[in-house]
Amino acid sequence: MDARQLKIAAAQAALEHVEDGMRLGIGTGSTADEFVRLLAEKVADGFRVQGVPTSERTARLCVELGVPLFSLDDLPELDLTIDGADEVDGSLGLIKGGGGALLREKIVAAASARMIVIADETKLVETLGRFPLPIEVAPFGMTATRIAVERLAERLGLSGAIELRPERDGPFLTDGGHFILDASFGRIPDAEALANGLVAIPGVVEHGLFLNMASAAIIASQSGARTLLAKD
Ligand SMILES: O=C(CO)[C@H](O)[C@H](O)COP(=O)(O)O
DSSP, X not given: OOHXXXXXXXXXXXXXXXXXTEEEEEOOSHHHHHHHXXXXXXXXXXXXXXXXXXXXXXXXXXXXXXXXXXOTTTOOSEEEEEEOOSEEOTTOOEEOOTTSOHHHHHHHHHTEEEEEEEEEGXXXXXXXXXXXXXXXXXXXXXXXXXXXXXXXXXXXXXXXXXXXXXXXXXXXXXXXXXXXXXXXXXXXXXXXXXXXXXXXXXXXXXXXXXXXXXXEEEEEETTEEEEEEOOO
């Protein structure tokens, strides 16, 4: 299986958890896109689902393929969210936000009774941090916010570049009109301490550490898709 087939395998396995009539959070990224394509085929066959997208990108794909969409204000309590991840550790701690949708992804996941992560095995890590941690920040005072993040990192014994995510003509802008700082810490031994410290910095809107949020992760490899469950 090539990289795309692995994503499809994870998405296919996740689809088995989606029941007729569910209120469904729909994630963002290339793996989530495969899930949307498979879901759209079922919808075309008469399967009913009420989707809440986690980004404008996902919304566009859903509209194009005929997946019915609602806003989170229409459906503030969801049955299930299916989303990808940039990293998954053994406790189902995640790094997300490689696609820049972390704020809406986290809000939607938090409004869901369950979150299932879909990924290929390259995303599995022992300790989070190999993937640069996306930190969504307000454009106002971004330099002061970056300095505050650097000081927090120092206090926690973390080091590495913290860079403003670029796009073609300037900084990358999220769906909410914010910037993203990508923090290359390499290894984050105490993700909880970092998460708590980041939310206490006023200019930080959200960060890509999703801790104790996923109930399961479906990991696709050459030998098939296996499911890791969160420990209670
Ligand atoms: O968090 C995300 C977007 O904000 C994505 O879920 C994450 O980047 C994984 O994307 P992909 O499936 O393309 O590897």
